[in-house]
Amino acid sequence: MLQSPVDSLRLTLTLDSARRASIVLASTPTLQKNRALTAIADSLRRNTADILAANRDDLTAGAANGLSAGLLDRLTLDDARVAALADAVLQIALLTDPVGEVVRGSSLPNGVKISQVRVPFGVVGVIYEARPNVTVDIAALALKSGNAVVLRGGSAAENTNRVLVALLQTAIESVGLPGDIVQTIDPFGREGATELMQARGQVDVLIPRGSAGLINAVVTQSTVPVIETGAGVVHIFLDESANRDWAVEIVHNSKVQRPSVCNAVETLLVHEGAADRVLPAVLARLAASGVTIHGDSRVQALFPDAVPASEFDWETEYMSLDLAVTVVAGLDEALAHIRRYSTGHTESIITNDIVNSERFLNEVDSAAVMVNASTRFTDGGEFGFGAEVGISTQKLHARGPMGLPELTSTKWIVRGTGQVRA
């Protein structure tokens, strides 16, 4: 918690002003929200120089603090990336507004009319790390779905985020909406994040985005309801009847197309009846793209370049050009392995057997379960949502890629003419 009572009061005032802004925003028509998004995109383009100057400060500090190359890359903005951010905001303006959608409804036998209508959550908290693009993305998605956001973007991107939040607020105010729709609590430091997690009632939903450690900390510490956007220890199972060409291309695409993301495959399970026929071609294609194979003894026998795999490899989300590979006796052993090690993100089976395909689809308990397709398809853009808030690996509220509707709740509207309950 915040040590200073003054900081604690200031954070309370921040959350109160977010609530007030959310009430205004909840009744704001789509057209005006879209005008705000257009103003944000314009502002990002016009003020690119200021954004990049602040970003250079963060990069300098990050390099001095020994941030990894991967983190520095995520932290980096340039002209093209700012332009892409502005374009993404305009794309969000084009999406259907989920607020007001009637999900279902009916007329009760007594004449009372009920309808379940989408409404914004209210105030959404977001805790993330070193990714200034998330600041703009999530603010735009929240605005379109009628939610105020309170952002905790972490110290590594603090300068960039401060400039971005100020630009967002000015743009929002330029169309007559309250700038408090988007606020940052970065000035309150880590203790501010802790307090945000305890702000039940003031914050309606908390979304952590970042490392497994960050997400786990939020999930275990927060009394505010959390939407978990989780890690992906993603599996592909090559069944005995797997089409070899499909196996080669799907495994390669799932690992190599973008290895650093959560829907990239991390473990390959191979039916022992398919190992000789399929595995050499699959692993050769991967190796040609620089993938390190971590294999058990049977994999090593087929592919001598494989390094030995241990328990660590089955548990790990590499997010790199590494793949754990093991031979299994069949579907049952594959399902048991997945039950034990999967993080519930995405799993795919390559098979030509209908019975095994249906069993895999039914029995694997993950957000996305696939047959004969690349795991890289678990993505809001690929699914046609137009934008993605993140990929939920929890079962409550949202599971899998989250679009704008997943940033809303519902309420029941009940219209009577004097009816009472019998």
Place this chain on the structure above:
Amino acid sequence: MLQSPVDSLRLTLTLDSARRASIVLASTPTLQKNRALTAIADSLRRNTADILAANRDDLTAGAANGLSAGLLDRLTLDDARVAALADAVLQIALLTDPVGEVVRGSSLPNGVKISQVRVPFGVVGVIYEARPNVTVDIAALALKSGNAVVLRGGSAAENTNRVLVALLQTAIESVGLPGDIVQTIDPFGREGATELMQARGQVDVLIPRGSAGLINAVVTQSTVPVIETGAGVVHIFLDESANRDWAVEIVHNSKVQRPSVCNAVETLLVHEGAADRVLPAVLARLAASGVTIHGDSRVQALFPDAVPASEFDWETEYMSLDLAVTVVAGLDEALAHIRRYSTGHTESIITNDIVNSERFLNEVDSAAVMVNASTRFTDGGEFGFGAEVGISTQKLHARGPMGLPELTSTKWIVRGTGQVRA
């Protein structure tokens, strides 16, 4: 946490067996689940004497421990109540199975077919107090929706619940399903409940049912995602244009028809322009039914029998024949009062003014918002759901009355023919 390592191990084994049972149940066809429900209903009828004998032990202990009359009534079963429980189980057998419902789906431009399908959560934990009917209700609802349940029913109903769970297990096993679909952790005492709240990954969702204290303890202590079935500080606002007859009947029905439940009204707000015209008749009707009016000075002036109201009254869910009443300057003050004191359950406006009606419906942030209808309509049965798991006052996943679909998650089924991501 459990002090004894043996108990801790036994609880882990209980949760593991619930997981295994849930995997079997997830693939069980509706017909077989319905057979299990019919067997449960039969067993409840055939074994009523055993249930009532165990219930008498709980009632004797409860009386000796000084349980209140209200708690003893909730704890009490008799022939009629057991028969009603059995009937309710048969009703659940008649409901549509939510599992397998295709929520949405599409064919992607590359030919990949995606569909979002309802699936059970898996293992649902329920923590409740002194209500043996919940044991049967929630077990039947969970079974129909494909979920295993782990029950913590509290010491006051321990004997009744032990007999009920044993009957449920035997009935479930009689149709060839695993009895572990329904289990109790009552033998582990309070520490078992604490451990259940920390069983993230082993328990998919936790549902507390009972007092505000119980719900608050679960919400703040649990690392398992919680569905909050909350308290109801429910408001009715009599607008300046309120139809007096409707006001009299709706307020009376909302308070008197069943005062001990969460959708009963607790606070009446009256437009100062309607106080003289409407309030005397409303309060006279209530007083004739034995309702104690807790009023501010203006209410006391109009209705001398009113007892003085204080801050306590605005915050309180009486659940009894008491009603807090205050005069407000108009809609804005009513909305501000509701924002401050509502628990987000149900609020109703009595008005003939379209502008005020729409503002009320839009601006009140509650699970159910009504115009000219009794607050008692916020109910799964009234809404046509056929059964009710509880009424959610949170915004995540489910809001308002929860039926069977609210006891499910979804997963994405992706069917390809070798597609990879470009």
